[in-house]
Amino acid sequence: MDSSRKPVKKNPRKGAFCLSQLFFGWILPLFWRGSRMGLGKDDLTKCLKQDRSEQLGDQLEEHWEREVSQARIANRRPKLRNALFRTFYKQCLFDGFLIFLFVLIKTILPVVLAQLLIQFQEPTNSTHLAVQMLDEVSIATTLPPVALPLMSGLSETTETLQNDLAFDENAMINRRRRKRRIRIDNDSPAPGNTIYMDIASTGRQDETWETTMAPDGQLEASEEGTMDSNSLVGANGTVIDDFTTFLHHAWNDTFWLSGLLVLLTLLGCFCCHHSDLRQRLIGARMRIASCSVIYRKTLRMSKKAAGQTPAGYMINLLSNDVSRLDYGFIYIHYVWVLPFQACFTCYLIWRRVQWAAIVGVVGLLVKTIPVQTGLSRLSSIIRMRVAKKTDQRVGIMNELIQGIQVIKMYAWEKPFHKVVSNARKKEVRQIRWASYIRGIYLSTMIFTERSTLFLAIACCVIEGRAITADIVFPMAQFFNILQLTAAIFYPLAVSLGAEALVSIDRIQEFLAQDEHDPNAQASGLKRNIDDLHLQDNIGRPAIDLQNVTASWEETTDKTLKDLTVQIGTGKLLAVIGPVGSGKSSLLQLLLGELPIQNGTATINGDVSYGSQEPWLFTGTVRSNILFGLPYDRQRYQAVVRHCALTTDFQQLPDGDKTVVGERGTSLSGGQRARVSLARAVYNNASIYLLDDPLSAVDSHVGKHLFDEVIGPRGYLAQKRATRVLVTHQVHFLKEADWIVIIEGGKLVTQGTYTELANGKVDFGKLLNCGVKGAKEHGSTEEDMLASDIPEDEIPFIDGVTLDGYKLLKGSTVSLRGVTPSSCASSIAENLGRQVAEDQAEGTISWRIWATYFLSGGNILMLMFTFIMLLVSQAIVSGSDYFVTYWTRQEEKRLVNPDEVYTSTVDFLYTYGVIIIGVVVFTIFRGYLFFNICMKASRNLHDRMFARILTAPMRFFDTNPSGRILNRFSKDMGAIDELLPKAMIEAIQILLVMIGILTMIAIVNPLLLLPLIGAVALYAVALKLYLRPIQDLKRLEGITRSPVFSHLSATLTGLSTIRSSNAQEKIREEFDELQNVHSAVWQLTMASNAALGLWLDCISTAFVACVTFSFIVLHQDTYSANVGLAISQALILTGMVQYGIRQTTESIQQMTAVERVVQYTEILSENRRIDTENHS
Structure with a gap:
C-alpha cells in the first residue's frame, strides 16, 4: 500500500524513433550511466503500457472466463492454454514472419558461399587444355x-x-x-x-x-x-x-558475391535478435498475465480451497511455474519452420550431390528430432516430478519460517532439519536426472553436424564424386544451419514448450479451485447492506441465525450444529467456549467464508473484521490502519487514541510513517494487535466481528481497549455499532449485552450475564479467576495509554518532531513483565533496520565463483574436468581441420592425378574414428560438469538451511518471509537448473571460438589484425554491458521478492481483506509490484538483445574482412582454405554473441549463488552469544 515505491522515471524505450528501435540506440544512455556509476533503485523506470499487469490480467481473465463458459456448454474441462492463445496469438504472427525470413536468409547463405568458392578453385588438367585451345x-x-x-x-x-x-x-x-x-x-x-x-x-x-x-x-x-x-x-x-x-x-564476380554474403549475414542478425526479443517479451506478458490471474483467484478462493492448497504450492506457482512461460514459447515458430527449411535445404544440396543430400538431411533429422523429442518428453516428465518435490520442500520451508518462534522455543531445529533434508534429497535426485539429460542434449549440438557431414561425404565417396571445397564447406554450412533448427531450436521449442504446458496445467488446476461467493456459496446467508443508516436498523436484529448448520467439508463432522442466535443493533455479543469449540468458525460463517448447509443467517449491515492473529503487510503504520480507505484526520486521531497507539507513535522513528515489515516485524506483539484492531475500528461499518483481539496485550491494556473501544461506553458503542467479541477473558462478560457459550460446535447456552450467573451456567468461578488474574498483573503499559494525552498534542500524524527536534526512539512494552528500560535499545535497533532488501554492487567477486565450484568438488576433480574440456575441444577442432586437409588433398589429386596421395577411403575411415572420439568425449565432459554443479547446489542449500535454523530472531523480524522463501525457491531453482546450463554452454562456445579463431589465423595470418580489432570491440561492448546487466539482474531479484511477500501476506489476511472489501485495492498493489518487476525484466531482455545485435554486427564486419582479404590481397590459396576461413567466420556470427550472452547469463545467474552465500554467512545464535560473552 506504500506508493512511495513506485518508479517515477520514464521508460527509455517509450517514444524512441525507428532507427533507435532498430539498433537499440535507446538503451545506450542506460548502459553508459550503468557502466560508470552502476544502477540502483533510483534508476527504476515505469512499465510500458503494453506490459502493465492490470491490462494483461484483464485480457487473460476475459478469455479465461469465455473459455470456462464454452467448456461448460461443451461439457469439457476448460483449458488455460486456449485462453492464452486467444490473448497473445496476434502478437506472435509478425514474429513468425521475422523468424521465417531469418531461416530463409540463413539457408541461402551456403549457396552464395559455394558460388564464391568456385571463383577460387584450381583448374584441373583438362581445364588447362580447354583454355589453351x-x-x-x-x-x-x-x-x-x-x-x-x-x-x-x-x-x-x-x-x-x-x-x-x-x-x-x-x-x-x-x-x-x-x-x-x-x-x-x-x-x-x-x-x-x-x-x-x-x-x-x-x-x-x-x-x-x-x-x-x-x-x-x-x-x-x-x-x-x-x-x-x-x-x-x-x-x-x-x-x-x-x-x-x-x-x-x-x-560470377567475387566482389559482388562477397558483398551479398556480408549483406545477407547482417540482415539475418537483425531478424534474429528482434524476433527473439519480441518472443521473450510475449513470454513475459504471458507470465505477467498468469500471475495477475493467479492472484485474483487467490482473492476469490474459498476458505475451504485455501485450506487445501499449501502456501508452498502457490508460491511455487508464482516463482518457478510461471517463469516457464518466460522461455516456453520463444522458439515455438520453429515447429512449423523446420519442415520448410529441411525440404528447401535438401533441394539445394540435391542440385550438387544428388543422393548424398537425402542421406545427410534425413540422417540429421533422424539423429535430432526423434532423439531430442524423446529427451524432451523425458525431461517434461522429470520436470513434473521436480515441481512436486519442490512444492513439498518450499511448503515445508514456508511453514518453518512462519513458525520459527515455536521451533526455536521448543528446540525443534534438528527434527525440522531432518525433514527438510529428506525433502531436498528427493528433489535433488530428480534434478540430477534432469541435468544428465540436459548434458546429453547439449552434447548432441557438438557432434550432430559433424557426424552428418561424415555420412554425406561417405555417400559422395561411394558414388565416386570428387571431394572439393565448393561441395564440402557449403554442405557443412547447410548442415550447421539445419542443425541449428533441428537440434537446438526445435528441441527447445518442444522441451520448453512441454515444460510450459505442464506449468500451464498446474495453473489451470489452481484456477479451477472453488471460489468464495458470500451470496452463492453460503446459500442460507443473506446480507442487507443497501441501507447503512443505523437508525433505520433499530427494531430489527443486526444478526439473526436460525437453525444454522455449517461445515468446511460435506463429508466431515459438522463444524457448527443447529445454531440459533439473535443480536440486536448496537448490542455487544460475547462468544466464549473452550479452545476448538467453534468460536472463530462462527465469525467465519458471518463473513461468508464457512458454507451453510442448513438453516438461514441474516446480516443487516456491513461488516468489519479483526482477526485473532494480528495481520500486517509491508508498508507504513498509517497505511496498515487506513487499508486503502481515505484519510480522515479527525476519525484517524480518534481511532489511534482509543486504541492506545499515541505513545507508540511517539517512540517510532518516523511516527505513523514508519515502515513495518510483513506480519508487523519491528513491532511488539501488543503493538501489532493494537494496529490490527485500529484497522478494524477505522473501517466505518455497522457490525464489528472481533476475534479475541485482547489476547496479545496485557490485562491493563486489554481493559483500556475494552473500555475505550469495545465496551458499552467505548468508541464503537457511541456509533451504535453491533459488536461480536470472541474472548477467553471472562471478566469482560459483565459488560456484554448477550453471551453465547459454544462447545463442540453446538450452542450450550445463551443469555445475559445475569441470567447465566443466576444458575443457568455456573461460570462464577471462572469469572472470579479472571478478575483475580487481572488484579495480579502490574501496570506495565499504564503510563503508555493515550487517555492522558490531549488530542491537540498528538505529534505522530506526520512523523515529525516536537519543538523542532526528532522524537527519541523509546520503548514499547506490550509484553508482561518487561520494563521500558530493559528493551529500549533492542526495539530501537530493530526499528532502525531497513525493511528493503540490500542490493549488492559491482561484479560477482571471484570468492563467489570459488565458493560455488569448491562446493561441487575438490581441486583435483576440478582440474580433471578442466583438462577433459580442453581435450574434447581439441578433438572437435581437429575434426574440422581434418576435413580441410582432406579436401585440399583431393583438390591436389584432381590437379595432379599422376601424383600419389592417401586414398579417399583411408581419409574416410580416419574421419569416422575422429567423429566417434568427438561423441564420446563431449558426452563424458558434460557428465563431469553437471555432476560438479549438482554437488555444489546440494551443499549450498544445506549450508544456507543450517544457517537459517540457527539465525537469531532478529533476522526473521527484519526480513519478510517472501524474501527468505525467494532464496529457497527462485534462487535455488536458478542454481539447480539455469546456472549449470548457462555455464556449460558458455564454456563450450568459448572453446569452439578459440578453435575457430586459431584455424582462421592458420589459414591467413594477416587476419590476426582485424581479429584483434574485433576482440577489442567485443571487449568495449562487454565492458559497457556487463556492469549494468548485473545491476539489472540484482534489481530484478529485489523487485521480485515483494511479489512473493505480497502473496504470502494475502493468504494470511484473506478474511480481513474480504471483510474490508479491499480486494480491488490490494489487487492494484500486486499489479503495481508486478509492473515494477516487469520494467526491470523488459530492460534486462532488451539489454541482452542489444548486446547480441551489436556483437553480431562486429562479427559480420570480421566476416567481411576475412572474405575480402582473399580478393584484395590477390593471394593464391586453395579454395579449401578459403572455405574453411569463411565458413568458420560465418559460424562466429551468432556464436560470439550467444557465447557472451551465455557468459553474462552465467554471471547473472551467479547472483543467485551470491544471494545464497549471503545467507550461508548469517550470524548464528551460538556465535552471537559467544561474541557477546567475549566482549
Whole structure:
C-alpha cells in the first residue's frame, strides 16, 4: 500500500524513433550511466503500457472466463492454454514472419558461399587444355566484317570440345577474370556493341565470354557469367535485358558475391535478435498475465480451497511455474519452420550431390528430432516430478519460517532439519536426472553436424564424386544451419514448450479451485447492506441465525450444529467456549467464508473484521490502519487514541510513517494487535466481528481497549455499532449485552450475564479467576495509554518532531513483565533496520565463483574436468581441420592425378574414428560438469538451511518471509537448473571460438589484425554491458521478492481483506509490484538483445574482412582454405554473441549463488552469544 515505491522515471524505450528501435540506440544512455556509476533503485523506470499487469490480467481473465463458459456448454474441462492463445496469438504472427525470413536468409547463405568458392578453385588438367585451345582460337587477328558470322561456328567447336574433354563437373575454366582482345578489320561493329559468346560449360556452371567493341576497333572479351552454349548475338540481334546482364556479372564476380554474403549475414542478425526479443517479451506478458490471474483467484478462493492448497504450492506457482512461460514459447515458430527449411535445404544440396543430400538431411533429422523429442518428453516428465518435490520442500520451508518462534522455543531445529533434508534429497535426485539429460542434449549440438557431414561425404565417396571445397564447406554450412533448427531450436521449442504446458496445467488446476461467493456459496446467508443508516436498523436484529448448520467439508463432522442466535443493533455479543469449540468458525460463517448447509443467517449491515492473529503487510503504520480507505484526520486521531497507539507513535522513528515489515516485524506483539484492531475500528461499518483481539496485550491494556473501544461506553458503542467479541477473558462478560457459550460446535447456552450467573451456567468461578488474574498483573503499559494525552498534542500524524527536534526512539512494552528500560535499545535497533532488501554492487567477486565450484568438488576433480574440456575441444577442432586437409588433398589429386596421395577411403575411415572420439568425449565432459554443479547446489542449500535454523530472531523480524522463501525457491531453482546450463554452454562456445579463431589465423595470418580489432570491440561492448546487466539482474531479484511477500501476506489476511472489501485495492498493489518487476525484466531482455545485435554486427564486419582479404590481397590459396576461413567466420556470427550472452547469463545467474552465500554467512545464535560473552 506504500506508493512511495513506485518508479517515477520514464521508460527509455517509450517514444524512441525507428532507427533507435532498430539498433537499440535507446538503451545506450542506460548502459553508459550503468557502466560508470552502476544502477540502483533510483534508476527504476515505469512499465510500458503494453506490459502493465492490470491490462494483461484483464485480457487473460476475459478469455479465461469465455473459455470456462464454452467448456461448460461443451461439457469439457476448460483449458488455460486456449485462453492464452486467444490473448497473445496476434502478437506472435509478425514474429513468425521475422523468424521465417531469418531461416530463409540463413539457408541461402551456403549457396552464395559455394558460388564464391568456385571463383577460387584450381583448374584441373583438362581445364588447362580447354583454355589453351580457346586461346588459340581467340588470338588477336584481323578479321573482315563478313567473317564475323563465321564465328558462330566457334560455339559449336567449343561445345564439341567440352564433350570431348569430358570436363570434371567440379572444375573451373579460370580463377580470375581475364580479358582478351580480337582485332577486327575496318568495317567492325560500332564501339560499345557487345557480343556474348559461350565457350564452355562445366557441371556446376556455364562460362560466358563477353566481347565488347572498344573505341579503337578492338574486340574485348572477358570471362563472366552463364550463357547458352550456342549463342553469339550482336548489337542488332537479341539483346539481353540489362538487369539480367547485371545479375550474370554479379553472380560470377567475387566482389559482388562477397558483398551479398556480408549483406545477407547482417540482415539475418537483425531478424534474429528482434524476433527473439519480441518472443521473450510475449513470454513475459504471458507470465505477467498468469500471475495477475493467479492472484485474483487467490482473492476469490474459498476458505475451504485455501485450506487445501499449501502456501508452498502457490508460491511455487508464482516463482518457478510461471517463469516457464518466460522461455516456453520463444522458439515455438520453429515447429512449423523446420519442415520448410529441411525440404528447401535438401533441394539445394540435391542440385550438387544428388543422393548424398537425402542421406545427410534425413540422417540429421533422424539423429535430432526423434532423439531430442524423446529427451524432451523425458525431461517434461522429470520436470513434473521436480515441481512436486519442490512444492513439498518450499511448503515445508514456508511453514518453518512462519513458525520459527515455536521451533526455536521448543528446540525443534534438528527434527525440522531432518525433514527438510529428506525433502531436498528427493528433489535433488530428480534434478540430477534432469541435468544428465540436459548434458546429453547439449552434447548432441557438438557432434550432430559433424557426424552428418561424415555420412554425406561417405555417400559422395561411394558414388565416386570428387571431394572439393565448393561441395564440402557449403554442405557443412547447410548442415550447421539445419542443425541449428533441428537440434537446438526445435528441441527447445518442444522441451520448453512441454515444460510450459505442464506449468500451464498446474495453473489451470489452481484456477479451477472453488471460489468464495458470500451470496452463492453460503446459500442460507443473506446480507442487507443497501441501507447503512443505523437508525433505520433499530427494531430489527443486526444478526439473526436460525437453525444454522455449517461445515468446511460435506463429508466431515459438522463444524457448527443447529445454531440459533439473535443480536440486536448496537448490542455487544460475547462468544466464549473452550479452545476448538467453534468460536472463530462462527465469525467465519458471518463473513461468508464457512458454507451453510442448513438453516438461514441474516446480516443487516456491513461488516468489519479483526482477526485473532494480528495481520500486517509491508508498508507504513498509517497505511496498515487506513487499508486503502481515505484519510480522515479527525476519525484517524480518534481511532489511534482509543486504541492506545499515541505513545507508540511517539517512540517510532518516523511516527505513523514508519515502515513495518510483513506480519508487523519491528513491532511488539501488543503493538501489532493494537494496529490490527485500529484497522478494524477505522473501517466505518455497522457490525464489528472481533476475534479475541485482547489476547496479545496485557490485562491493563486489554481493559483500556475494552473500555475505550469495545465496551458499552467505548468508541464503537457511541456509533451504535453491533459488536461480536470472541474472548477467553471472562471478566469482560459483565459488560456484554448477550453471551453465547459454544462447545463442540453446538450452542450450550445463551443469555445475559445475569441470567447465566443466576444458575443457568455456573461460570462464577471462572469469572472470579479472571478478575483475580487481572488484579495480579502490574501496570506495565499504564503510563503508555493515550487517555492522558490531549488530542491537540498528538505529534505522530506526520512523523515529525516536537519543538523542532526528532522524537527519541523509546520503548514499547506490550509484553508482561518487561520494563521500558530493559528493551529500549533492542526495539530501537530493530526499528532502525531497513525493511528493503540490500542490493549488492559491482561484479560477482571471484570468492563467489570459488565458493560455488569448491562446493561441487575438490581441486583435483576440478582440474580433471578442466583438462577433459580442453581435450574434447581439441578433438572437435581437429575434426574440422581434418576435413580441410582432406579436401585440399583431393583438390591436389584432381590437379595432379599422376601424383600419389592417401586414398579417399583411408581419409574416410580416419574421419569416422575422429567423429566417434568427438561423441564420446563431449558426452563424458558434460557428465563431469553437471555432476560438479549438482554437488555444489546440494551443499549450498544445506549450508544456507543450517544457517537459517540457527539465525537469531532478529533476522526473521527484519526480513519478510517472501524474501527468505525467494532464496529457497527462485534462487535455488536458478542454481539447480539455469546456472549449470548457462555455464556449460558458455564454456563450450568459448572453446569452439578459440578453435575457430586459431584455424582462421592458420589459414591467413594477416587476419590476426582485424581479429584483434574485433576482440577489442567485443571487449568495449562487454565492458559497457556487463556492469549494468548485473545491476539489472540484482534489481530484478529485489523487485521480485515483494511479489512473493505480497502473496504470502494475502493468504494470511484473506478474511480481513474480504471483510474490508479491499480486494480491488490490494489487487492494484500486486499489479503495481508486478509492473515494477516487469520494467526491470523488459530492460534486462532488451539489454541482452542489444548486446547480441551489436556483437553480431562486429562479427559480420570480421566476416567481411576475412572474405575480402582473399580478393584484395590477390593471394593464391586453395579454395579449401578459403572455405574453411569463411565458413568458420560465418559460424562466429551468432556464436560470439550467444557465447557472451551465455557468459553474462552465467554471471547473472551467479547472483543467485551470491544471494545464497549471503545467507550461508548469517550470524548464528551460538556465535552471537559467544561474541557477546567475549566482549
